[in-house]
Amino acid sequence: MKLMRVTDPEVVISLIAEQFKPLENEKLTLENAGGHCLFETITAPEDIPGFDRSTVDGYAVYARDTFGSGEGIPAILELIGEVMMGEAAPPIENGQCCLVHTGGMLPEGADAVVMIEDTDQTGTMVQAYRQVAPGENVIRRGEDLKKNDIALLKGHRLRAPEIGMLASLGITTVGVFRQPVVGFFSSGDELVSYNKARLKPGQIRDSNAPALRYLAEQNGATVKYGGILPDRFETFLEKSRALLEETDLLVFSGGSSVGSRDFTARTMQALGEPGLLVEGISIQPGKPTLLANCAGKPVLGLPGHPVSALNIFSIFGKAIIDRLAGRKEKFFHPTVRAVLSRNISSHSGRTEYVRIRLKESEDGLSAVPVFGRSGMLRTLAEADGLLVVPSAKEGLNAGEAVDIFIWE
Amino acid sequence: MKLMRVTDPEVVISLIAEQFKPLENEKLTLENAGGHCLFETITAPEDIPGFDRSTVDGYAVYARDTFGSGEGIPAILELIGEVMMGEAAPPIENGQCCLVHTGGMLPEGADAVVMIEDTDQTGTMVQAYRQVAPGENVIRRGEDLKKNDIALLKGHRLRAPEIGMLASLGITTVGVFRQPVVGFFSSGDELVSYNKARLKPGQIRDSNAPALRYLAEQNGATVKYGGILPDRFETFLEKSRALLEETDLLVFSGGSSVGSRDFTARTMQALGEPGLLVEGISIQPGKPTLLANCAGKPVLGLPGHPVSALNIFSIFGKAIIDRLAGRKEKFFHPTVRAVLSRNISSHSGRTEYVRIRLKESEDGLSAVPVFGRSGMLRTLAEADGLLVVPSAKEGLNAGEAVDIFIWE
Numbered sequence: 001m002k003l004m005r006v007t008d009p010e011v012v013i014s015l016i017a018e019q020f021k022p023l024e025n026e027k028l029t030l031e032n033a034g035g036h037c038l039f040e041t042i043t044a045p046e047d048i049p050g051f052d053r054s055t056v057d058g059y060a061v062y063a064r065d066t067f068g069s070g071e072g073i074p075a076i077l078e079l080i081g082e083v084m085m086g087e088a089a090p091p092i093e094n095g096q097c098c099l100v101h102t103g104g105m106l107p108e109g110a111d112a113v114v115m116i117e118d119t120d121q122t123g124t125m126v127q128a129y130r131q132v133a134p135g136e137n138v139i140r141r142g143e144d145l146k147k148n149d150i151a152l153l154k155g156h157r158l159r160a161p162e163i164g165m166l167a168s169l170g171i172t173t174v175g176v177f178r179q180p181v182v183g184f185f186s187s188g189d190e191l192v193s194y195n196k197a198r199l200k201p202g203q204i205r206d207s208n209a210p211a212l213r214y215l216a217e218q219n220g221a222t223v224k225y226g227g228i229l230p231d232r233f234e235t236f237l238e239k240s241r242a243l244l245e246e247t248d249l250l251v252f253s254g255g256s257s258v259g260s261r262d263f264t265a266r267t268m269q270a271l272g273e274p275g276l277l278v279e280g281i282s283i284q285p286g287k288p289t290l291l292a293n294c295a296g297k298p299v300l301g302l303p304g305h306p307v308s309a310l311n312i313f314s315i316f317g318k319a320i321i322d323r324l325a326g327r328k329e330k331f332f333h334p335t336v337r338a339v340l341s342r343n344i345s346s347h348s349g350r351t352e353y354v355r356i357r358l359k360e361s362e363d364g365l366s367a368v369p370v371f372g373r374s375g376m377l378r379t380l381a382e383a384d385g386l387l388v389v390p391s392a393k394e395g396l397n398a399g400e401a402v403d404i405f406i407w408e
Numbered sequence: 409m410k411l412m413r414v415t416d417p418e419v420v421i422s423l424i425a426e427q428f429k430p431l432e433n434e435k436l437t438l439e440n441a442g443g444h445c446l447f448e449t450i451t452a453p454e455d456i457p458g459f460d461r462s463t464v465d466g467y468a469v470y471a472r473d474t475f476g477s478g479e480g481i482p483a484i485l486e487l488i489g490e491v492m493m494g495e496a497a498p499p500i501e502n503g504q505c506c507l508v509h510t511g512g513m514l515p516e517g518a519d520a521v522v523m524i525e526d527t528d529q530t531g532t533m534v535q536a537y538r539q540v541a542p543g544e545n546v547i548r549r550g551e552d553l554k555k556n557d558i559a560l561l562k563g564h565r566l567r568a569p570e571i572g573m574l575a576s577l578g579i580t581t582v583g584v585f586r587q588p589v590v591g592f593f594s595s596g597d598e599l600v601s602y603n604k605a606r607l608k609p610g611q612i613r614d615s616n617a618p619a620l621r622y623l624a625e626q627n628g629a630t631v632k633y634g635g636i637l638p639d640r641f642e643t644f645l646e647k648s649r650a651l652l653e654e655t656d657l658l659v660f661s662g663g664s665s666v667g668s669r670d671f672t673a674r675t676m677q678a679l680g681e682p683g684l685l686v687e688g689i690s691i692q693p694g695k696p697t698l699l700a701n702c703a704g705k706p707v708l709g710l711p712g713h714p715v716s717a718l719n720i721f722s723i724f725g726k727a728i729i730d731r732l733a734g735r736k737e738k739f740f741h742p743t744v745r746a747v748l749s750r751n752i753s754s755h756s757g758r759t760e761y762v763r764i765r766l767k768e769s770e771d772g773l774s775a776v777p778v779f780g781r782s783g784m785l786r787t788l789a790e791a792d793g794l795l796v797v798p799s800a801k802e803g804l805n806a807g808e809a810v811d812i813f814i815w816e
Contacts, residue, residue, distance in 0.1 A: 030602070034622035050607055055781065085597035085639070088609035103598055103712060105610040144784045152789065159815050160626075160722070161788035164619030164714050167602035168612070168785060189493035190511055194438070194575035199458055201496035202513040204576070211572030214442035218568075231493070304511060306572050314568070331768050332792070334742035334814050360739050373463065376552040377576060380569035381560065384740070406742050407567050 006280040008391070009315070009351050012291065013329075015277055016319050019293045022326035023248060026178040030166055033158050035220050036176035037326035042151045047142035048168055052106040056137045059097040059119060059126055060089070060110035066131040074120070074127035083107065097126050106138060113137035145169070155328060177326030179220045182317075183247035184212055185240065186254035187229040187263065188304065207377065208253045208302070208309050215313055218408070219321045221249075228254070229263075236263045237270055244271055244297060249320055252290075253302040253309050261288065264301040268292035271299060282350040282391060286312040298324075306377050311353055311386070314407075335403035336385065338367035344387075345395040355383035356404050367402050383407065414688040416799070417723070417759050420699065421737075423685060424727050427701045430734035431656060434586040438574055441566050443628050444584035445734040450559045455550035456576055460514035464545045467505040467527060467534055468497070468518035471542040482528070482535035491515065505534050514546060521545035553577070563736060585734030587628045590725075591655035592620055593648065594662035595637040595671065596712065615785065616661045616710070616717050623721055626816070627729045629657075636662070637671075644671045645678055652679055652705060656732055659725065660698075661710040661717050669696065672709040676700035679707060690758040690799060694720040706732075714785050719761055719794070722815075743811035744793065746773035752795075753803040763791035764812050775810050791815065 007015075025039040054060065061077060069075035082099040083089040083106075091108035092098050098107045106113070111134045118130035145151055151169065152162055158176070166174060186206045194205040206228060213223045226243045229236050229252075244250045250271075252264045269275040272295030281289045285308040290301030298320045302309040322329070338358055346352040355370040367387060372379030385406040389396060396402065415423075433447040462468065469485060477483035485505040491497040491512040499516035500506050506515045514521070519542045526538035553559055559577060560570055566584070574582060594614045602613040614636060621631045634651045637644050637660075652658045658679075660672045677683040680703025689697045693716040698709030706728045710717040730737070746766055754760040763778040775795060780787030793814040797804060804810065 030618050031621065034625070046607075049612060051609055053612075083610075086599070086608075086610050087597075103596065103612070139781060139784075143781075144786050151786070156789075159789075160619040160623045160718050161715075161785050161791075161815070163622050164615040164718065165785040165789050167618045168615035168714070170602060170605055170607075170613055172603045188511065189495075191494070194578060195580045197578055199454075199578075200494075201459055202491075202494050204457060204461075204511070205578055207572040207576035210438050210575045211568040213439065214571050215568045217442070306576070307569075310568050310572065332744045332746075332766050332773060332814070334744050336740045336742050337745070338740075358740050365740060373547060373551075376547075377569050377573040378552050378559070381564075381567075381573050383569075406740070407569070 006282045006287065007278045009281055009283050012278055012281055012316060013319055015291070016298070016316070016323050017329065019277065020296070020298050020320065020323050023178040023180060023324050025175045027173050028176055029173050030163055030171065033174050033176055034163055035158065036179060037157045038152055038154050039175040039177050039326070041154045042166065042171065042174070044145040044147055044149045044151050044169055046169065047147050048145040049139060049141060049143070052141050053139045054100040054102060054104050054106060054113045054137060055139055056113055056115045057101050058113040058115045058137060059128065060092065060100045060106050060113050061097045061128070061132065062092070062094055062109060063112035063132050063134040063136065065095060066112070066114060066128050069128055069131050071129055074129050075131070077126045077128060079121065079124045079126050111135065111138070155326060157327060179222070180248035180321055180324040181224060181246070182216045182221045182321070183224045183226055183243040183250045184209060185226045185229050185243065185250070185252050187231070187236070187252055188254050189231045191228050191254050193228065206254050207306055211306070211310060212251065212253060212313055215310065215317065216321065219318050220325060221321050231263065233263050233266065237267050240267050241271060244294065244299070248297060248324055250297065250299045251302060251313070251317065252300070254304055265290055268294060268299050268301065271295070272297070281312070284347070284350050284352045289316070291316070307380050310380065333405065335405055336365065337401055337403055338365035339363065340396055340398055340400045340402050341366045341368045342398045343395060344369055344389065346389045346393060348394045349391055351391045352389040354387045354389060355379055356385055356387045357382055358384045358404065367404055414690045414695065415686045417689055417691050420686055420689055420724060421727055423699070424706070424724070424731050425737065427685065428704070428706050428728065428731050431586040431588060431732050433583045435581050436584055437581050438571055438579065441582050441584055442568070442571055443566065444587060445565045446560055446562050447583040447585050447734070449562045450574065450579065450582070452553040452555055452557045452559050452577055454577065455555050456553040457547060457549060457551070460549050461547045462508040462510060462512050462514060462521045462545060463547055464521055464523045465509050466521040466523045466545060467536065468500065468508045468514050468521050469505045469536070469540065470500070470502055470517060471520035471540050471544065473503060474520070474522060474536050474539040477536055477539050479537055482537045483539070485534045485536060487529065487532045487534050519543065519546070563734060565735060587630070588656035588729055588732040589632060589654070590624045590629045590729070591632045591634055591651040591658045592617060593634045593637050593651065593658070593660050595639070595644070595660055596662050597639045599636050599662050601636065614662050615714055619714070619718060620659065620661060620721055623718065623725065624729065627726050628733060629729050639671070641671055641674065645675050648675050649679060652702065652707070656705060657728055658705065658707045659710060659721070660708070662712055673698055676702060676707050676709065679703070680705070689720070692755070692758050692760045695758070697724070699724070715788050718788065741813065743813055744773065745809055745811055746775035747771065748804055748806055748808045748810050749774045749776045750806045751803060752777055752797065754797045754801060756802045757799055759799045760797040762795045762797060763787055764793055764795045765790055766792045766812065775812055
């Protein structure tokens with residue numbers, strides 16, 4: 001049999017960054033831009049906030065009018081009115097003050113606010129029992145962003161705070177990297193659509209198609225499903241060429257027979273230069289994975305076993321989607337720390353992904369391995385996440401602290 | 409001034425579970441069910457897999473025919489054909505074998521598969537150089553799920569593995585807890601829509617509406633935005649009543665003026681029994697938060713400052729959405745471990761959320777606090793996540809290992 005050239009997972013991740021470029025610019029309204037990465041650097045078109053604002057309910061004053069005041073020796077100020085929310089404030093003079101609410105505009109002249117708790121009001125006379133420094137209880141015009149400041153750099157991913165910041169600047173459409181359209185094919189003569197009610201002997205339902213669709217959509221991609229490919233090479237290639245034309249990433253899944261595996265590789269070679277890059281990854285589960293660059297577009301061939309297919313797509317499919325969508329490679333990944341409940345043996349020389357169920361115990365969280373073959377989705381449904389055993393290790397011991405990647 | 413009854417964050421989370429019930433059942437196609445929680449317990453309508461399958465490429469055999477064979481003493485078997493993928497296999501007799509591919513059906517009689525690497529074939533004669541035990545290289549009918557086995561329990565959240573499992577069973581629609589529709593209002597006379605290009609003095613754009621929309625949608629909710637409420641109580645109440653009618657959770661945001669805060673509380677009391685539950689949470693930022701139960705529906709009043717509003721919604725808004733969607737409260741939360749770069753002081757007696765930027769250094773990850781007032785979205789956009797300083801602590805020291813919750 002042909003020996004596979006097996007590539008390290010880290011090398012595959014680097015290859016993805018080297019070989020594929022982020023997609024082009026797309027203009028989106030702010031309401032639809034969440035999760036996308038900026039294609040442009042945003043500079044502030046105006047100061048934020050646009051005026052000095054009070055951060056408390058109180059009286060806007062000249063700070064120096066309060067100097068020296070305290071519990072027994074209040075400063076006496078003349079109340080000249082109230083700042084109405086959303087309106088310009090009337091100016092004040094030395095010795096005067098103006099009622100202002102949280103978020104309200106400071107009157108011209110005022111440079112601080114005395115909190116209402118520190119005052120007494122009688123008619124138009126306000127007694128301030130605490131001195132304030134200039135700027136106290138005030139957010140200055142431009143303190144958040146000054147006009148022409150860089151607000152967000154190209155490549156910054158739009159989360160809720162960034163959307164809020166753009167909204168505060170009055171920016172309603174933004175240029176972002178387009179998120180990819182992923183084309184999926186299933187292959188293998190044993191496969192039938194998952195909505196087929198009754199199976200003939202030897203048939204199984206294509207469970208990968210809807211599961212992978214969800215993973216792709218979770219990562220911001222749009223999915224076009226091309227159906228189940230027949231084990232006939234001409235049709236296989238022709239349909240693949242057509243779907244690749246309409247998509248940014250093509251994924252083959254489900255075929256574990258020699259025929260479909262072979263067709264996938266041949267198709268990858270025929271779809272465009274340079275073709276096949278990776279034939280096998282030193283990872284468990286998921287070794288028989290194919291990756292190609294077909295005229296600049298990524299094409300991924302997943303192993304047929306469902307658990308392997310989901311594992312590989314959640315690592316490398318996600319990395320490709322992230323790259324195409326302009327997302328920076330993260331140097332941190334959230335995990336849950338737990339104590340391994342039993343010894344795990346593993347082969348050194350390959351990275352192993354062990355399914356883990358988390359259990360609450362008196363001593364904290366316990367990480368319980370869920371064993372089972374890679375064809376068994378039940379084992380993955382029982383698992384909360386995965387433990388990565390690096391290729392240099394030959395196993396892990398019960399009682400070790402481990403970090404679990406959670407399946408959301 | 410009126411003193412707030414300030415509630416502990418943990419108490420608020422428990423209140424949410426006590427006071428609100430998950431929403432009703434909704435039937436969804438599998439393609440749209442991802443992220444939802446099952447309203448029904450799913451039992452397997454058939455065995456998965458439906459037949460004994462080979463897990464390798466090889467020859468299906470009677471295991472006992474190979475007993476005693478080895479490197480120099482092959483078992484000699486008669487090849488009677490090939491199992492075609494997706495078709496029933498022809499039965500074999502003692503002394504016979506049949507070529508089978510990964511995932512192919514085992515012939516009647518066969519109970520194991522010899523891997524092709526361990527054989528030589530000459531015409532219809534196969535020499536097997538390795539003995540196999542019964543069941544070796546075979547996944548048995550029903551090994552993943554037996555007919556009538558419980559596949560997934562009511563309440564189980566549908567992730568990719570669960571969707572794959574349901575698809576493998578031929579289940580194309582499922583009953584799930586409906587995910588909530590969230591109604592949002594902004595309030596405060598200083599606010600104008602974020603698509604207003606030019607502001608008058610004293611006005612600011614409503615940046616919370618689109619930011620909160622994104623947070624709600626990220627958590628699986630649908631959003632109805634009711635606009636900016638005027639500081640007039642009758643209209644405030646009337647519009648709130650109408651939007652609450654069409655939604656499962658009502659959220660007030662943006663008003664930091666005394667008027668709008670007061671109207672929010674009065675409206676909560678008027679919308680239905682029991683009304684206001686929480687007036688202030690011992691959390692920083694975000695203390696002036698209101699929570700009500702209005703005739704069974706949750707109503708949340710967020711603080712006006714953008715950072716506070718996002719912080720509160722990402723904790724308590726999310727908890728309410730999770731509860732309504734039937735999600736179980738998780739006992740684990742993924743975080744990133746890092747080393748605190750400098751001392752942080754905090755007030756004991758309240759839980760503090762400190763914005764953190766993560767930095768790569770030679771010694772691992774460093775957690776750098778991003779300081780700034782709660783009105784400043786820039787500080788949140790610069791942060792990768794949040795560090796929680798528990799209320800019992802008075803601060804944390806530089807060099808301590810801390811767990812950071814990442815903003816996605």
